[in-house]
Amino acid sequence: MTDFLDTLTAAAPRLWEATLVTLQLSVGGAAVAFVVAVLLGLASLSGVALVRGTSRVVVEFFRGTSLVVQLFWLFFVLPQLGVDLPSMTTGILALGLNYGAYGSEVVRGSINAVPKGQWETTVALSMSPVTTMRRVIWPQAWALMLPGLNNLLIMLIKGSALAGFIFLQDLTFVTDQLRRTTDTFVAFGIGMVIYYLIALGASGVLRWLERRAQRRLGLAPPTRRERIRQNAETARLQGTGAVGAPAGGGAAGAPTGGGAP
Amino acid sequence: MIRFEDVVKKFGDTTVLEGLSFAVERGERVTLIGPSGSGKTTILRLLMTLEHLTDGFIYVDGDPLTHELRGGKRVERRPKDVTRIRRRIGMVFQQFNLFPNMTVIDNITEAPVHVLGQSREEARQRAHALLDQVGLKHRAGAHPMELSGGQQQRVAIARALAMDPEVLLLDEVTSALDPELVNDVLEVLREVARTTDITMLIVTHEMQFARDVSNRVLMFDHGHILEEAAPDVMFTSPEHERTRQFLQAIL
Ligand SMILES: Nc1ncnc2c1ncn2[C@@H]1O[C@H](COP(=O)(O)OP(=O)(O)OP(=O)(O)O)[C@@H](O)[C@H]1O
Ligand SMILES: [Mg+2]
Numbered sequence: 001m002t003d004f005l006d007t008l009t010a011a012a013p014r015l016w017e018a019t020l021v022t023l024q025l026s027v028g029g030a031a032v033a034f035v036v037a038v039l040l041g042l043a044s045l046s047g048v049a050l051v052r053g054t055s056r057v058v059v060e061f062f063r064g065t066s067l068v069v070q071l072f073w074l075f076f077v078l079p080q081l082g083v084d085l086p087s088m089t090t091g092i093l094a095l096g097l098n099y100g101a102y103g104s105e106v107v108r109g110s111i112n113a114v115p116k117g118q119w120e121t122t123v124a125l126s127m128s129p130v131t132t133m134r135r136v137i138w139p140q141a142w143a144l145m146l147p148g149l150n151n152l153l154i155m156l157i158k159g160s161a162l163a164g165f166i167f168l169q170d171l172t173f174v175t176d177q178l179r180r181t182t183d184t185f186v187a188f189g190i191g192m193v194i195y196y197l198i199a200l201g202a203s204g205v206l207r208w209l210e211r212r213a214q215r216r217l218g219l220a221p222p223t224r225r226e227r228i229r230q231n232a233e234t235a236r237l238q239g240t241g242a243v244g245a246p247a248g249g250g251a252a253g254a255p256t257g258g259g260a261p
Numbered sequence: 262m263i264r265f266e267d268v269v270k271k272f273g274d275t276t277v278l279e280g281l282s283f284a285v286e287r288g289e290r291v292t293l294i295g296p297s298g299s300g301k302t303t304i305l306r307l308l309m310t311l312e313h314l315t316d317g318f319i320y321v322d323g324d325p326l327t328h329e330l331r332g333g334k335r336v337e338r339r340p341k342d343v344t345r346i347r348r349r350i351g352m353v354f355q356q357f358n359l360f361p362n363m364t365v366i367d368n369i370t371e372a373p374v375h376v377l378g379q380s381r382e383e384a385r386q387r388a389h390a391l392l393d394q395v396g397l398k399h400r401a402g403a404h405p406m407e408l409s410g411g412q413q414q415r416v417a418i419a420r421a422l423a424m425d426p427e428v429l430l431l432d433e434v435t436s437a438l439d440p441e442l443v444n445d446v447l448e449v450l451r452e453v454a455r456t457t458d459i460t461m462l463i464v465t466h467e468m469q470f471a472r473d474v475s476n477r478v479l480m481f482d483h484g485h486i487l488e489e490a491a492p493d494v495m496f497t498s499p500e501h502e503r504t505r506q507f508l509q510a511i512l
Pocket of ligand 2: 301302303433
């Protein structure tokens with residue numbers, strides 16, 4: 001047991017560094033992947049055949065070639081073409097493009113899953129395509145796509161382990177080093193726990209977003225805070241200036257914000 | 262106000278409308294009746310540009326809606342023109358289709374603000390007046406999900422009216438409602454009919470309502486107008502046996 005603690009204390013700084021590398025890859029990769037997913041997803045629904053087709057080809061390309069090959073290509077081939085990116089940037093780009101391609105399918109599917117009647121109503125109200133997407137379709141699709149994006153995020157975090165191939169000292173890389181100098185069981189045990197905690201945190205954030213999105217659609221009961229804000233808004237709308245606070249009576253102090261004209 | 266000229270609508274190989282022509286005057290209220298599949302919904306959806314017109318023309322106040330004759334050839338109009346003309350038309354759907362991501366009041370102000378360019382305050386005031394008119398002033402801040410079907414449909418009516426349409430299309434707007442909620446919605450529509458001069462095309466199975474608000478009833482069968490008459494004539498002494506049977510079945 002003391003052995004274990006000694007090992008852990010000795011390895012802690014390196015593990016911490018490695019965890020930061022993995023976190024950077026994950027957060028950066030997820031950010032790029034999200035942008036790529038939204039752009040490709042929207043493009044795949046475009047009315048212009050060329051845009052649709054291009055998106056299709058790009059998605060199939062990134063889904064159909066392995067992440068390792070993409071990583072190697074960015075790392076070894078791009079420099080030969082005169083583009084020299086830092087390893088971290090390369091890793092983030094590769095993860096972002098690859099998982100973004102998968103994500104675009106989630107985005108596309110979710111937008112398609114918004115009931116047809118919603119689209120038809122925007123036509124009946126003469127809304128522009130941009131207003132339609134931004135104000136009506138996207139907020140509804142957003143709630144639908146979060147579970148799928150959550151899955152992909154977890155896969156991206158695990159996929160970031162490939163960064164060792166381009167000499168980034170990420171969590172997998174360092175855990176493996178640790179195994180050579182200490183004990184396999186301990187090293188991988190620690191690695192697993194840290195990965196698990198990262199995934200847990202990431203997934204927690206997305207589930208929070210999902211619940212929030214569902215509440216906005218009235219699919220889940222509003223939180224106490226939202227309920228208070230809503231009551232204040234209702235009061236403001238009715239011009240009474242005070243809240244009758246049907247629910248959460250103790251919180252009747254809230255209308256200070258709502259009373260302002 | 263509205264004129265269909267030799268309108269043809271096909272879905273794949275099935276022809277739903279085959280050379281349909283009819284006109285509706287400004288301010289007129291016309292009820293469309295007919296057996297299921299006779300093309301009533303299709304007519305309203307063509308007017309709302311929710312379906313593509315296979316052949317023929319639809320005119321709104323003399324202005325061709327989706328297709329026009331140019332140099333003797335029938336061509337599609339530019340989207341900009343279609344949008345401009347479409348703005349004069351509003352529609353209420355069977356399934357209400359309120360935007361679930363917005364409160365009741367935002368459902369109503371959304372299009373006036375983003376399409377007509379009204380200020381938020383202006384749109385809100387109007388929305389309040391409309392909510393009052395449909396009897397839902399107190400639910401302005403509610404979510405659509407918190408409302409009954411009848412209340413949702415009344416919001417949908419207010420939302421359509423907020424765009425100040427010259428033509429209002431109503432496709433079986435009470436068919437999805439529990440029977441006890443139907444009357445509130447019909448009462449709101451009667452009021453709209455009484456207090457405005459909006460041209461209305463109505464598809465409904467509520468014959469008493471059709472009698473009360475419409476000037477003319479068109480009986481459709483297989484995409485053709487079988488007969489047309491004033492409501493009291495149509496509902497008491499229709500010309501065709503087919504109409505008699507149909508009315509008997511739904512009354
Ligand atoms: N999207 C579609 N694809 C294929 N066929 C369709 C489509 N929409 C309608 N039809 C067909 O067109 C015909 C007319 O349909 P429509 O919905 O206009 O009838 P309706 O008079 O409104 O009937 P109901 O009283 O049942 O609402 C029907 O035979 C229907 O099957
Ligand atoms: Mg119908």
